[in-house]
Amino acid sequence: MAALIPLIGAAFAGFATNTQAAPSAASSATGACQLSSAQGQIQHVIFVQFDNTHFTRDNPNVPSDLEQMPNLLNFIKGNGVLLSNHHTPLISHTATDILTSFTGLYGDHMGVPVSNSFRYFNPDGTTNLGVSFAYWTDPVFDPSVPPNPTPDSTFNMLTAAGKNAPAPWVPYTRAGCDVGQVATANTVLENLATDIPTVFGAGSPQALAVSGDPGCQLSTPNCQSFSDFVGIGVHCALGSSLCSAANGARPDLLPDEPGGYSGYMGLFGHKYVAPLVSPTGPLADLNGNVIQDHRTPTSHIGFPGFDGMSASVSLSYVAAMQEHGIPITYAYISDAHDAHPSGPAYGPGQAGYVAALAAYNDAFGRFFKRLADDGINKSNTLFVFTADEGDHFAGGPPNPAGCNGVTTPCTYAKIGEINTNYAGLLATEQGVTTPFKVHSDDAPTVYITGNPTRTDPNTRSFERATSKLTALNPINGKSDTITTFLADPVEMKALHMITADPRRTPTFTLFADPNYFLFAGAPNCTSPCVTENPGFAWNHGDVQPEIVTTWLGMVGPGIEHRGVDRHTWSDHTDIRPTLMVLLGLKDDYVHDGRALTEEFSSRTRPAAIRNGKFTEVARIYKQINATVGPFGLATLKASTRAIESGSASSDSTYTDLENRLMSLTSDRDALAAQMISLLEGAEFNGHAISEHQAEQLVDEGHELLEKAIDLASPED
DSSP states (O other): OOTTOOOOOSSSSOOOOOOOOOOOOOSSSSTTTOOOOOSSSSOEEEEEEEESSSSSOOOOOSOOTTTTTTTHHHHHHEEEEEEEEEEEOOSOOHHHHHHHHHSSSHHHSSSSSSSSSSEOTTTTTTTTEEESSSOOOOOOOOOSSOSSOOOOOOOOOBOTTTOOOOOOTHHHHHOOOOOOEEETTTSSSSSSSHHHHHOTTTTSHHHHHHHHOOOOOOOOSSSSHHHHHEEEEEEEETOOOGGOOTTOOOOOOOTTTTTTTOOOOOEEEHHHHHHHHSSSSSOOOTTSBBBBEEESSSSSSSSSOOOEEEEEEEHHHHHHHHTTTOOEEEEEEEOOSSSSTTTTBOTOOOHHHHHHHHHHHHHHHHHHHHHTTOOOOSTTTEEEEESSSOOEEOOOBSSSSTTSSSSSBBBBSSSEEEEEEEEHHHHHHHHOOOOEEEEEEESSSSETTOOOTSSSHHHHHHHHHHHHEEEOOTOOEEEEEEEEEEEEOHHHTTTTOSOOGGGGSSSSSEEOOTTTTEEOOOOSOOOEEEEEEOOOOOOOOOOHHHHHEEEEESSTTTBBBOEOOOOEEEGGGGGGHHHHHHOOOOSSSSSSOOOOOGGGGGSSGOOOOOOSSHHHHHHHHHHSSSSHHHHHHHHHHHHHHHHHHHOOOOHHHHHHHHHHHHHHHHHHHHHHHHHHHHHHHHHHOOOOOOOOHHHHHHHHHHHHEEEHHEEEHHHH
16 A cells, blocks of 8 residues: 555654754734634634554553653643543544544544445456545546546545535634645645546646656655645635735635535645745754655655654644744644555664654654744643544564663564465465455455355355464464454444445455455465565554553643543544633534543533533543444444354354344444434533433443343343
8 A cells, every 4th residue: 555545754763854843923813713612712723633542551661652742741631631540533644534534533433444445346356456645635546547637536525425525624614714734634735636626627737747847756756846745734724814816825625515505715736835934944853953855865855754743743833823923733743653655663661762862852852842932832822632532562572571772672583464465375274266355454444245145155255264263473483373354244334434435335344363464365375375565564453452552642722731531431522622622612413433522621521521421421422422332342242243153054153143233233333323412412512411411321321231242142
């Protein structure tokens, strides 16, 4: 996939030096932008999402990622709250996780439950590749059939009703606020193939620039056009002077936005944004180095690629935007445990990893000081920090055994995910040669050619064979069972993984041993089916606690100073409603998450929430509706029992368990709908939840959980 989608960016180091112009004061953050926070104090919003950055330790002797960034960690703990019992949706992968945190919706309601790529079925039963990263209004982005339209012309971002998903910047722009987007998934242009014609038009000067740029190829998007147009954007308020035609603005079209969205404009690309936020010279990172793409012998000034978004680069964009009247900014920071752009991967405490985190820590120190000098601080700014997901380190023990990385560097004789030819193992171990494709991952979605139903004998024999696969682990020499859990469309519906587009529904999903990365190679093991790949050592997508558990930090007006909250259970769907309540804004849809009002100061908490019944309902709601909550994990175990059961001659256990799973999910959906209606009524409409309502819903929720746990039990 690294060769197919434009996610490989410039390395952290090696930027040409240049002196950054002194920042100007924020010009219009408190002008036309009308946020309605409880005490009227919030004038800025800064949302930063890391890629694979950990609060907990991967090695007990090595300080965690955040511990090695004390400038950020101490800012959060000393001024607000860090929720360490925070979680991802499924699958736990970059695009899905970021889009969930932006929208407050699981993949079934915003269209991307499988990422960073997926497959979709053609009418003849074959499948094509879809890439999750595409601009908000794009159709499915399939790089195998340029130019579009693709065989599947539905929106990539898709509601449960088949409409284009509502865009997360809309409540801000309707409130008169310009919104800056820094390398944030699908809110900026992501590629040159579909995004340019979608936003600028097929015959536009921008499209002609791409076609006329000899360095621009889909597999190597390291050209001036990529640096000019991809990765950076501003969605402007109605009538904003920033988004004038003279500044290169384009209509910000949202065809299915509830309530309409007419007359709004946007800036798309570093080419148009950078001159406005750095008018005295090229935009530089926080160390004074001109921001540019170094992936070719000839560097291109502009967006450095998504893997080039180190803290110094990303936070410089944010600071410059805030200083020049863009009061709402969302930003992405790439991970520190890989040597970007092409590896190798680092293990905990390895010198390159420690050095990258030290640079990130320095960047946050510079960032907070620069903002403070501009008068942008915790008294008037809501800061939100989170990481898309955790990940699992695939590697052997460090050397020396007690190394801490900081004073004693760690090295690794064995490091790297275990690349596994899924098709080869099926053929050699189980005699199964049925043609299929996968979304390659440690949680691969499987698409059997012909698109057979879940009850088709070929599907069932394929699934049972999958559950029996084993491999000799090249790291520790032990024999591993590869499959941990299995989910067919019945369970995927319970996990919010079925979209309104039936072509995207996989035959089933395999959640594997997290050391393994599965792909569909040749149906033989002439070449080894299991090999260690030192280029990649951090797996995610799966359901193990270290992967689905991440963190959320919040600082600013309305947030209680609580330090680390290890108890409140939350996931990415809760971020959006929390922000909307704090800011006094509303989305035009019902969220899948709930506002984390436990973290609010008493004066900020809406009156309808203060009687405690809101929290009781909210907590049981998360237990039954969250993808990796107790209900989701219990039904996943039950699904695995069902799929692994039976034989070619009898499938009665499978049929019974699947029918009960369908009934449970239907009951869950109905109960969750009642709960979220009351929760959102309290959050946004001032309707308190009564004691009778709360008691009834909590009792029904616990009863539903008990049924799910019973179904997961082998003794059932």
